[in-house]
Amino acid sequence: MKIAVVGCTHAGTAAIVNTAKLYPDAQITVYERNDNISFLSCGIALYVGGVVKDPDGLFYSSPEQLKELGVETKMLHEVTDIDTEGRKLTARNLETGEEITDTYDKLIMTTGSWPIIPNFEGIDLENVLLCKNYNHSNTIIEKSKDVRHVTVVGAGYIGIELVEAFQMNGKEVTLIDAEDRILNKYLDVEFTDRIQKSLTDKGIEIVLGEKVSRFEGKDGKVTAVVTDKGEYPTDLVILCIGFRPNTALLKDKVDMMPNGAILVDRYMRTSNPDIFAAGDSAAIYYNPTRQNAYIPLATNAVRMGMLVARNLVNPTMPYMGTQGTSGIKIYEQNIAGTGVTEAAAKAAGMAVQAVTIEDSYRPEFMPTAEKVLIKVIYETESRRIVGAQIMSEADLTQSINTISVCIQNEMTVDQLAFIDFFFQPHYNKPWNFLNTAGQAALEPVSTKETVSV
Template sequence: MKIAVIGCTHAGTAAIVNAATLYPDAEITVYERNDNISFLSCGIALYVGGVVKDPQGLFYSSPEELSKLGVKTKMRHDVIDVSIEEKKIKVKNLESEETFEDTFDKLIITTGSWPIIPPIEGIDMENILLSKNFYHSNTIIEKAEKAENIVVVGAGYIGVELVESFQAQGKNVTLVDSMDRILSKYLDKEYTDIAEEAFVEKGIKLALGETVTRFEGVDGKVSKVVTAKGEYDADLVILCIGFKPNTALFKGQIDMLDSGAIIINEHMQTSHQDVFAAGDSCAVIYNPTGESRYIPLATNAVRMGTIAARNLIESKAKYLGTQGTSGIKIYEYCIAATGLTEESAKDAGLKVKTVTVKDNYRPEFMPTYEEVMLKVVYEEESRRIVGAQLLSKADLTQSINTMSVVIQNKMTVDELAYVDFFFQPHFNKPWNILNLAGLNAK
């Protein structure tokens, strides 16, 4: 059996490692246009901010490790054409410029995503950078050393984390986003208000509800970001607008959403039985609504890559869907969320109610304690839980992992009230904060 894998970050690495173990007699070849694999892009802000000193720690595998498994690792090889029906791929060696063809019995698509680059006037100027891979992170660090005014465009997780890193380095930082709140896809207003206040206290300028209309510069280098409402000096601009699936090679050959995200079944199989896909190139089943959505997350990717490998010959493993569970640390606040926010639930047409609990996470007789704010979103009629958000100066983010399981298993807010959680004064109170949310909803 010849297995070809296109792309090798999270999903690709997981698929390859598992396939090599499960099918020792298979001929496995991976094609990757970069010279590195398995880079944890979620660590870019930590690397830029100096928290991570050695960037090699952000790689959890290597071409050498895959070679030891008997995998043919074709680094700096770009797949330029694919014929799924003929089971052929055309490849260009980026070092020698040579092109050649290969065949496959099974194909695993793990081509990932690429940053969205909107057609804004001046966007091609020098010092307007992307933040996705290892090379981007090194360029950001190099350019940031000489920059005084840095503008980050996009207030999602990556943009927000970079803003904090730049501010810690003493830069003048502006965060621009067309939405009127940061992290609006993940958190409701009562949570983003707290995070935004933390940024303002640190001297970060928030230009929210503003869309970039053009970039201005001198001698080809950016010097200003112009929005419909204002202008901001910029020696350096980082674009963090979002990501799109990198799937143009397969258009018209397998089923996709309008966004280009590949549609897969619960076994990671595409509309072609011998072609599997995983990671940021795919749509996934979003359990709170039951629909296919594009949710590019490393956690989704490693699960999907693992499952794809296990199902190449026969369907053995099922993908359980996702809640889009995520977490972030903004200065002293530990924040996590899963499923739908109140706002996004209503936008999705769900009739929901919410319950918010504020309490100290452990007994007041302990020498220290911190307040935690938990919000649970649930359907009004069925009382099925569809989302949760948590914020505290104490790291209680693992509670959101619990809520992810709750959503996945379609539990109600009434059942949450009486779930069995341990009590120990070092960690919590007799009524766990999750229990309290269920009790208060009654």
């Protein structure tokens, strides 16, 4: 069996390693247009902030390791065309310009995503940077050494982590986003208001509800970010607006979502039975809404990649779907979420309710008993849990993994109230805070006596 893999980050590496182990006689060729593979982009802010000193730790595989598995890795080779009917592809060697043609029996598309780059005036000015891969991170570190003021455009996870890192490195920092809340895709207002305050308390300037219109510069270098409402002087701009699937090679050749994410079934198969897709290039089944969604997370990517390998010959193991579970640490606060936010659920037309509690996570007689803020979102009629968020100075983020399992198994908020959790004063109260959240959502019990007739 001849297998071609296009792209080798999270999903690609998982697919390749598992395919090589499951099918030792297969001929596997990987095409990667970058000069490195398997970079953990979620570690960029840690690298930029100096928490990670050795970037080698952000790579979990290499062409040499894949070669030991019998895999041929063609680095700095960009696939330029795929003939899905003839099952062949064309690639260009980016060092020599040479073009080669290859054939395949099975094609694995793990081309990932690429930053959204708006057509702003001045976007080509020096010191306007992207933030996605290893080379980007090195450029950001180098360019930021001698600047005073950094502006980050985009208040998602990466943007928030970067402004924190720059502030802790002594830079003046501005964060700009067109939405009216930071992290609005991940958390509800009860959480984002507190996070925003912690950022502004550290001196970070937050500009919300303003759309960037252009960048101004002098002598070829950026000097200001101009929005529809104001102008913000700066020495360096990092664009963190979001990502789009990198799937142009298969446009009109397999079924896709409107944004270009490749649609796959539960076995990672595209509409073409010889082509599989995984990671940021693909859509995924989202359990809270029971619909396909585009959720570019490393966790989704590695699971999908592994499943590609297990289903490459026969549909063996279906994907259980995702809750989009994620977490972030911002200064002292440990934050995590899973499923839909209340705002997102209502925007999608879902009839939901939510319960929010704040309590000490363990008995107050203990030396410390940090507060935990937790919110659980559930469907009004079925009472099925569809989302949750948590924040505390104590690291209680693993509790969100528990809620993820609850959503996965379609449990109700009433069941959450009585799940069996252990009690030990070092760790929790007799009623775990997850139980307490479920109990706060319980409906009243009728007090009328039942009369037998």
